[in-house]
Amino acid sequence: MTGPSRDSAGRSLAELAALLGKGSLPPVHLWHPTHCGDSEMRIARDGTWFHQGSPIGRAPLVRLFSTILRREKDGSFVLVTPVEKLDIIVEDAPFIAVEVTTEGEGRDRRLIFRTNVDDLVEAGPAHPLRIETAPDGTPRPYVHVRAGLEALVNRPVFYQLADLALAEGGTPPGLWSGGLFFPFMDGTGA
Known part of the structure; x- marks a missing residue:
């Protein structure tokens, strides 16, 4: 008989469940600034984030950008803050x-x-x-x-x-x- 499932960091399902919803995300759904243009960013099919054609190698920076990502009603994607909104290309998910x-x-x-x-x-x-x-x-x-x-x-x-x-x-x-x-x-x- 095997023990409880654990993720790659050794956390049990109960520990993971306790973490669900703990991370607070910015309220991007409340922010409606004027559209400012193109971010010159793209998320490739494999999940790699690019800026001006170069991969963004710093995981904390990608994580930060991911928290301000929003899908618009027309299906497009934007990076949004309280004062600006920039288009971002998402190739798949x-x-x-x-x-x-x-x-x-x-x-x-x-x-x-x-x-x-x-x-x-x-x-x-x-x-x-x-x-x-x-x-x-x-x-x-x-x-x-x-x-x-x-x-x-x-x-x-x-x-x-x-x-x-x-x-x-x-x-x-x-x-x-x-x-x-x-x-x-x-x-x-x-």
Whole structure:
């Protein structure tokens, strides 16, 4: 018998759950300054942040920028402060889910994801997990992080989830978390 699940930092699911929502984020939804132009920033499909074509190598700086990222009603993305709003290009999802910690089975399972900018989210009603199918037929799993911002679940994490789903043997294959069942098929039946 194995012990409780732990993340890469050695934290238990209970410790991760206690951290959920602890980090205070700026109230970007309340800030509506005049649009100031282009930030000359881009978030690549692999989650790398760029400024003027060069990768931003300082993780704390990327984390800071991630806290002022907002998705607009038209689907575009901006970096926003109380006094300025700048466009940013997001090639796919702004974040990458790089780790999942799981505990329980079936309807009692809990899945807590960690993103590349150290956000923690528990899949459930407020943070649904969804699967799209890419044009090449490969699955593209996403988890909602906050306010219309999603994280693409990286391939190793998705394989971990798929292994758990297959072991549970449900039809269709999928997993429960936070009281919701997340099937591992998109709406097209793929």
